[in-house]
Amino acid sequence: MQFLGAINFSLPLLASATETADSSMVLAAVLLSLVVIYLASKVGGELSNRFGLPPVLGELVSGVVVGVSVLHLLVFSEGGTDSNLIITFLQGTAGLSPDAAAGVFAAQSEVISVLAELGVIILLFEIGLESNLKDLMAVGIQASVVAVVGVVVPFTAGTVGLMTLFGIDALPAIFAGAALTATSIGITSKVLSELGRLSSREGQIILGAAVIDDVLGIIVLAVVASLAKDGAVDVSKVVYLIISASGFLLGAIALGNFFNKSFVAIADKLKTRGELVIPAFIFAFVMAYLAAAIQLEAILGAFAAGLVLEETDKRKELQKQVIPIADMLVPIFFVTVGAKTDLGVLNPAIPSNREGLIMATFLILVAIFGKVITGFVVFGQPGINRLAIGVGMIPRGEVGLVFLGIGSSIGILSKPLEAAIIMMVILTTFLAPPLLRIVFPDSEAVGVASELILNTSGTPLAVESPTAINSKSNDAANPEATPDGH
């Protein structure tokens, strides 16, 4: 068996004299993880679609099934576990040694996590390509109002409620309240796209508000984190964040014309393969990096890049080419979100969960109603589906978990409060897709009811094609869908 050691060393595709023996195992583990992710995303997405629900819900749920909560096929090393079934499988089938397993597991986790992050970056880039800056600006004031109300109400209600009803100290209550602020732009935009509602007025307001409240959430984070560290607010830091965030977004818009002209000029000059996607990705990745570097989220940079390139006449061809890339990378994000979700916090047999469940019920109610009311503050938009706007803002995600992460790391959150925040993030994430499906009815699923709802306002919106949600080529995310070969 000594020989096996030498042979295993022969597998790396890019082996060099100094490379470790494990790189082929990392590749094998990544390949198997991707197979698991793709199987889960297709099974979940198709089933969800068959029940008239947005496919992304099925991807999240099947992510939970293959993840840390159930099957342990897709588990990440930062979760504190030693291994997962894929690593065990590799030990059995491909001669991975137990000594090397931990390193391979860590590398596999890292690679899949980065692929998931690239997936959501590509998703937001694609959403940007499908959005129109002028349409977004047209609802800019409404979106800002929705965003501000949707940050202030849940934050205040959550903080005050936790202090008065549950006797929580001010600082942890503020942390939990802050975790209620920011909408998950990835989930909400994907569902809107799947429902064919991204370019509706409601969709544009939700998208604009989600971008703005992401920025607000990051500013709240800065305030809360400096409060927790020093007991006082670091005003200069907050001012810096506000200026850099506004500067970034306004700068991207202002220089957009320059960027998109340069992009077209460069793409026209290129004569080798990838003449559109490569310059587009260079731009998107630079913007994502800049957003991250000034302490915004990378996805906001990718969204801004998509918005800028939407203005060019290369848009249609670029959209068409980005679709398969998004199809490959985006499911990795949603399945990974599901896989990292530990449903163990919902187990009432654990005492801290029981206390957490009560607080979670409160936080979830605040999370839902604090966002649903935002739709009713929209003004000057007669006939708009106010409920849909509020529901579109419900999903929390990344930013809520970041508050949790910081709160845990500085040790101010109790176990029950931690569990309650996780439950709030899980439930708002998983509730939003089916709720959005209900408040954005199409004629097939809800029939007459939908028309009644739409008509009560006196301004009927264009009714979607009955098959929109079920059809791959009518998908609004896929406006230029090439016809299938069959």
Added chain:
Amino acid sequence: MQFLGAINFSLPLLASATETADSSMVLAAVLLSLVVIYLASKVGGELSNRFGLPPVLGELVSGVVVGVSVLHLLVFSEGGTDSNLIITFLQGTAGLSPDAAAGVFAAQSEVISVLAELGVIILLFEIGLESNLKDLMAVGIQASVVAVVGVVVPFTAGTVGLMTLFGIDALPAIFAGAALTATSIGITSKVLSELGRLSSREGQIILGAAVIDDVLGIIVLAVVASLAKDGAVDVSKVVYLIISASGFLLGAIALGNFFNKSFVAIADKLKTRGELVIPAFIFAFVMAYLAAAIQLEAILGAFAAGLVLEETDKRKELQKQVIPIADMLVPIFFVTVGAKTDLGVLNPAIPSNREGLIMATFLILVAIFGKVITGFVVFGQPGINRLAIGVGMIPRGEVGLVFLGIGSSIGILSKPLEAAIIMMVILTTFLAPPLLRIVFPDSEAVGVASELILNTSGTPLAVESPTAINSKSNDAANPEATPDGH
């Protein structure tokens, strides 16, 4: 500045309570690396194309420029260096702490390496989709002869020459001889595709022979490695490899009909986005994993998957969707190959390099002529471009470096011999694209000369469109190229 630490923690997109603070930095490092890779690939590819050379040569060369040899922008942690300029840049711009830098660097190296490996897997999948199994089988005997001659001649000439001319011991000489055997299927297939010659008879013979000699190379490796370990050949291991390799390739072909019918049936049932690429990638990644698990190369599995799916009527639509994905991932592979190439071994100021340079000259001559003669053993193919076949087999790569890696790890290769093998791999890799360009002339670049060469055999081959190599849409790798928007 304490506060910065807290804020940096806020950036991860998928942060969870237990995740490390560095994941946002890993993402930032990966984004910057991709920007460097894409800039290098486009600048190099376009310049190369402008000089009438295959774009992939430019990608390799610009990889060298940004890599360990020159700019140190794209350096990998396994190279023994501590850091690269991107990490240094992150320390300056994004607040990466020096303590965390090593971990971020290692993770970034791992992610980019795996992305490069996924790139060559997608490349071989695409090449498989463009190849026709019947055409490959039609030249199967010729390809086998080319492969066997191309393994036996360089191996024998290299080993005997090193022993007699340079007084090298038998075992290291056998190792170096073995490193001369296997053609780099990635480089040769990409160049053929760029020249629009992949589906020519010569292209099919080269591709078939490259697949076969990859398998032969792996068997030679098994023999040589067991010789080095135990002083005797482990016959059972060699028999196992021969049986499993033949079984894998023949099994994929025999069951191909079953697989492609299942694929079509499944793809027809799917109604959500990614209905073609996701099932196709599940199949390709499973095949790649199986190939790796039975100790072949992962890329052979991806090639077999592409060949199988080429037989379906979804082929055209699938090819169209794979093109942008390949455009995104394949350049990562070629730029990375260049970046990992250390031109330091060519520096004659270092004594061991001087001795190595002389041996390298010998090895390179054997490497080139040992493969060039293979074209002249092809029989029953009147009018074929024999020189082109031989030249197509010249590039060594992965497998050669694997021999080097194993030889170094068991300490039987002297420093000069190691340097000589690296030089041989570098030079054959970089020489093959321009040489192939010369032996596959098109009327624009070589004009009358090309017609003379082609006509001396009495059977003129179809002359490529004059603009084939320079045009993005005439590229044979892109038979279904969608017209550009402009």
